[in-house]
Amino acid sequence: MKRKTIDIITLGCSKNLVDSEHLMRQLEEAGYHVTHDAQHPKGQIAVINTCGFIGDAKEESINMILEFAQAKEEGGLEKLYVMGCLSERYLKELAIEIPQVDKFYGKFNWKELLQDLGKAYHDELHIERTLTTPKHYAYLKISEGCDRKCSYCAIPIITGKHVSRPMEEILDEVRYLVAGGVKEFQVIAQELTYYGVDLYKKQMLPELIERISDIPGVEWIRLHYAYPAHFPEDLFRVMRERPNVCKYMDIALQHISDNMLGKMRRHVTKAETYQLIERFRKEVPGIHLRTTLMVGHPGETEADFEELKEFVRKARFDRMGAFAYSEEEGTYAAATYEDVIPREVKQARLDELMAIQQGISAELSAAKVGKRMKVIIDRLEGDYYVGRTEFDSPEVDPEVLIECEDETLHIGNFYQVEVINSDDFDLFGRII
Structure with a gap:
């Protein structure tokens, strides 16, 4: 054997x-x-x-x-x-x-x-997979590679140019996975918003998500790794109108100062970034935004970092991750800039940024106490069933903890839950 x-x-x-x-x-x-x-x-x-x-x-x-x-x-x-x-x-x-x-x-x-x-x-x-995730959710990769040329990123060097999968093939894979019990899809790509440009000569992400949402058995669709420049505006309508498209967007913004956005080759400005966030919240009421930010990129001054901290305080992201710049050979940044910001300064900035976000997360979690939310149960862990709301992606986001008590819950099923308490990140609930 x-x-x-x-x-x-x-x-x-x-x-x-x-x-x-x-x-x-x-x-x-x-x-x-x-x-x-x-x-x-x-x-x-x-x-x-x-x-x-x-x-x-x-x-x-x-x-x-x-x-x-x-x-x-x-x-x-x-x-x-x-x-x-x-x-x-x-x-x-x-x-x-x-x-x-x-x-x-x-x-x-x-x-x-x-x-x-x-x-x-x-x-x-070719569309079949042996899932390593719990059988009720799966990741759905819609493309490979990336045509963006961000200064710090080696991904295009590794994966090559953006290549979209044909839409019908993706839809067939969704049907196959639904037949196996999958209810929730995390739609992923190196850069979601570019989907379809190579195959269909235009951004096709809104149509793809709409067609996935039409498939019987698809209960939640969550979108990961979007790019802020040239965002496909019809996606706002799809997210607003389709009940099984989660009001959740993972959009990596990296920085806010125009100085840094230029050095990072992000092709977006500070003003455009603020406008996009405002547009999301206006067009898709209740949306939860996840972002990723970077500290310590060559050229980041104390003033740039102060601007970034102010951005985090103002934007009040529902979910946020951050990481320190590391030089990657072959990238524009490695060839053009000297990596002179000391490691300890990068780490101090990272810690400071995440401390600000921790306070925001605690406040946003506390605001959910008393609310009723739809929760999917992922697992049983110790004395708690552990689940997630539509605003929580597996592995990276907060969870909802429900005491076992006498009630038996079924892994992969949805329940209505009242939030009774919270900490900095997670929620505690009881079945209604």
């Missing part, structure tokens, strides 16, 4: 996770038992799907490869394969540095892995 077991280890983002799920389905069709658990590998073959986005992610990927390489040297593993973004970018270097790996694959040629195992790739299964 151990020889027929393959362990898949996924690092990085949900887009990587979708690739792993497609590979798992193909391996299962080929007769393998497949696990997805880095902590407890069970087989003699391991496949590590790597991330290469920023320094910390690269380090995590390399450490994971080295850990499994050591297991192979000690006889606990027969074959070790590596795929994904880090492998795509540093294929030759990694092959020299870590010879214990049997083969490195890039982000897009992982199908060769099946051939190297002596198995065929089944084209007829």
Whole structure:
């Protein structure tokens, strides 16, 4: 059994996770038992799907490869394969540095892995996946790559130009997943708003979301990773009119000062950013906005950072993440600017920004106490059922904790919940 077991280890983002799920389905069709658990590998073959986005992610990927390489040297593993973004970018270097790996694959040629195992790739299964998420929700990747040229980002170097998936193929995948019990879809891409420009010569995200929302059984659709410049305005109408399109938008803004937005090559201004946020809240009442911000990009002055803090206080984002700039070779920033802001200054700015957001999050959570909300139950953990509202994406957002008491709740079902308490991030509720 151990020889027929393959362990898949996924690092990085949900887009990587979708690739792993497609590979798992193909391996299962080929007769393998497949696990997805880095902590407890069970087989003699391991496949590590790597991330290469920023320094910390690269380090995590390399450490994971080295850990499994050591297991192979000690006889606990027969074959070790590596795929994904880090492998795509540093294929030759990694092959020299870590010879214990049997083969490195890039982000897009992982199908060769099946051939190297002596198995065929089944084209007829191209929309099928073995979900690693709870069976009631799934990530839905609608495109690959990115045509934006932000100064700091290596993603276009790794993944290449934006390539949209055909709309009918995406809709077929949604129907397939709904038939398997999926009720909730996190729609993902490197850049959602560009969807369709390459295939249909115009932005097609509003039409795609509308057509997904028409499919019976789709209860929630949530949108991740939009770009602020040239936002497709018809999406406001779709979000407002369609009850199964969550009033939630994940839109990475990165900064607010015009100085930094210019240096980052974001093609949007401070005034346009404020106008977009105002438009969202006017056109889609009740919307929850998630954003990501960056501190410490070369050229960020104390005045720029003060402007960013003021922006966070004014905008009062419902959800916010932030990270410190790390220089990525091959990017415009690496070639053009010197990374002179000390690491400790970057970290101090990051801590300060997140402390401001923590206070805002606590206030926004407290404002929900007494409200009734629709909640999906994800899991049972200790004395609590753990669920989410339409404003909460899995893994990254707050959760709703409901004491078990005498009532038995079913994982993957929706319930009406009254919010009875809150902390800085999470809510506590009771079933109505």
